[in-house]
Amino acid sequence: MARKDLLDIASLHREEIEFLLDQSTSFKEQFTSSVKKVPSLEGKSVLMLFYEPSTRTHTSFEVAAKRLSAEVTNFDIAQSSITKGESVRETVETLQAMRTDYIVVRHGRSGLPGMIARLTKASVINAGDGAHAHPTQALLDAFTIREKFPNPVGKKVLIIGDILHSRVARSTSTLLKKLGLDVAYLGPGSLVPKYGPENIRRFTNYEEAMAWAPDVVYLLRVQMERQDVQFFPSLREYHRIYGITNDRLAEIRQRGLYIMHPGPVNRGVELCDAVMDYERSLINNQVENGIAIRMAVLDWLTPGGEAPKSEPTFERSFAQLPHLTA
Secondary structure, eight states: OSOOBBSSSSSHHHHHHHHHHHHHHHHHHHHHHOOOOOOOOOOEEEEEEEEEOSSHHHHHHHHHHHTTTTTTOOOOOOSSSGGGGGOOOHHHHHHHTTOEEEEEEEEESHHHHHHHHHHHHSEEEEEEETTTTTTTHHHHHHHHHHOOSOOOOOOOEEEEEEOOOOHHHHHHHHHHHHTTTEEHHHHEEETTSSSOTTTTTEEEEHHHHHHHSEEEEOOOOOOOOSSSSSSOOHHHHHHHSSSSSSHHHHHHHTTTOOEOOOOOOOOOTTTGGGGOTTTOOOOOHHHHHHHHHHHHHHHHHTTTTTSSSOOOOOOOOGGGSSSOOO
């Protein structure tokens, strides 16, 4: 059941997902008790290749690798020959000569981790590529939900925000559907794609979405850096119409709903300050669970195996489809 690479969620079988979630439970039990480090990857090396900024994902992978006793190397893009025009292929060939065992890569171009995987014997983990996929985020999201709902089949998750540009929305919704949960999207019509999976409901009205009776409200960061045109009037207006305001938080508390967010949080946009202190906010749980999930993924993958012969199975990138807006 082991694989060389983790490039997306769409190509994973449900049995593989369940295995990784179970393994994550074991790893979390270890590092939340007295066992802070295990020798699973002793003598192995993990290279962090991040072409885009990251705090949570980067730090989480680094901590996970070190807790598995691996050596971690952070590749400094700003100080590398990439700034002199070196191609990704040339960079990977150089890194391959260093005999690294795992490459954790984040890049703004969809599909690039898959290309790297075909060029190297190292296990490649996609830590986010363009608007395509973020598989470990999806896994930690599912793990966090399963902690609250041990049998999550049939539970409803409402994902709110910039669906169009979100690799998190694509990967997480794909994985949750594989596990038997119901998923719906809510956001401005310009940011909720008209095309995509038929089994995901789409809302543009907050009250209608809440009438769907979700168990979990998953807020997405508004990605202004990926929006080349104005998709809504203003951030203040977005917060009023789609954000979790103080009044909406009171309703959410009364209904006992859980709140999630992949971070970083834009306070006053996706949510009000009070959400961070809400007793059913799972935002900090997601951060902690990211370490357990990434330990499980690193432990599961097998470097030196057969590289993928074709592009990874895409969670269809809505941003690449025609006539997207509702």
